[in-house]
Every structure is written in C-alpha cells, then in structure tokens.
Amino acid sequence: MKGIQNKEQALEIIKARLKPGRLAHSIAVAEAAKELAARYGADTEKAELAGLLHDIMKGAPPEEQLQWASKSAIMIDNAEKENGQLLHAPAGEAYLRTTYGIEDEDLLMAVRFHTTGRAGMSKLEQIIYLADMISRDRKFPGVELIREAAQKSLKEGVLTGLKATLTKLQKNGEAIHPRSEEAYAEFLKG
Ligand code: FE
Ligand code: FE
DSSP: OOSOOSHHHHHHHHHHHSOHHHHHHHHHHHHHHHHHHHHTTSOHHHHHHHHHHTTTTTTSOHHHHHHHHTTOSSOOOHHHHHOTTTTHHHHHHHHHHHHHOOOOHHHHHHHHTTTTOOTTOOHHHHHHHHHHHHSTTOOOTTHHHHHHHHHHOHHHHHHHHHHHHHHHHHHTTOOOOHHHHHHHHHHHHO
16 A cells, blocks of 8 residues: 555554544554454455554544545535534545555545445445444443444444444434435345
8 A cells, every 4th residue: 555555654653643542442443443354354454554544633623624624535515514523534534645645445435434434335444434333442332232243244233333323313413414324224225
C-alpha cells in the first residue's frame, strides 16, 4: 500500500494523532478486524491496517474534520455535515488518500462508511463496521449479542450491529442516517 506500507507505520501515524483512549480503541478494532478477516476469508493484513486507521480523524478539531470531509471522494451530505459524530469517517478517508497517497479504494471506503454502513458494503467494509462495534474495549449493553452473532456469520454480525445501532438511536431520539437504514433493509432481505 503506497504511503503506509505496514501496521508499524500505521501505528506510528495514529500514535501521533490520537489520545490514549482512542489509540487503544483503534488497536482493539484492528485486532477484531484481523480475527474477522481470518474467520471469513478476507485479507487479514488489510483488515488490520484499516482497523488501525479507521478513526484517524476522530481527534481532530471539528473545523478540520469538516475541511477534510469536504474532500471525500463520496460527497458528504447534510446529515453528515450536521452530525459531529459522523464527520470523522469521510474526513479520515480524504486524509488518508491525500496525505499518505493511499490508493486502495476498498480500504478507503471501509474508513469512509464505518460509522453509518451502507447498502452494498464490501466484505472489508462489513468487517470494519462490525469490528468497530465488538472490539474488546466495547462495553455497551447488548454488545455480547453482537459478538455472538459475529461468530455465526459476517452477515449475521453486521445485521445485529446495525439493528442495535438503529434501536439505540431511535430510543434516544437521535437522527438515523438514511444509509444505515438502507444497509439494514438490505441485510434483512438477505
Ligand atoms: Fe469512528
Ligand atoms: Fe472506532
């Protein structure tokens, strides 16, 4: 991978950008992603790298996130612009593409869509979405259910993860991104 060749390099880069908690989370997501990739026949090295890098913009100030997100290859919509929780995903994608010359579209899209998911997710996108929910640092109510589902199949894991997210947002009266609903509907259909 041009720009970032291996996980040691990725680790150095995120160490410089992320606070200890977020760094530990990223390492945990990389481990979970590697395990899922091994179990479900994906590129384990790429999954690990994507896990390390997925939250690379999470610690950046909101204005910087917005600036980078505006350069995303998949244009940000108003829902993303207005939701501070979502911006770090498109921002990370643009940052990795621009600053490190990463050209692997699958890895970039795994970063781009890790918060909302989307219909037609690639295997790597599914792995990162799911790993981000079930990594060992995650302790929210219901996480065990998603972990169990992730043992059955990748599809079952992502479906359960999407369902948990949608249910939580609904309960809290928070906005649900249309892409998450589309992803859920698609997985439900099988
Ligand atoms: Fe994130
Ligand atoms: Fe994350």
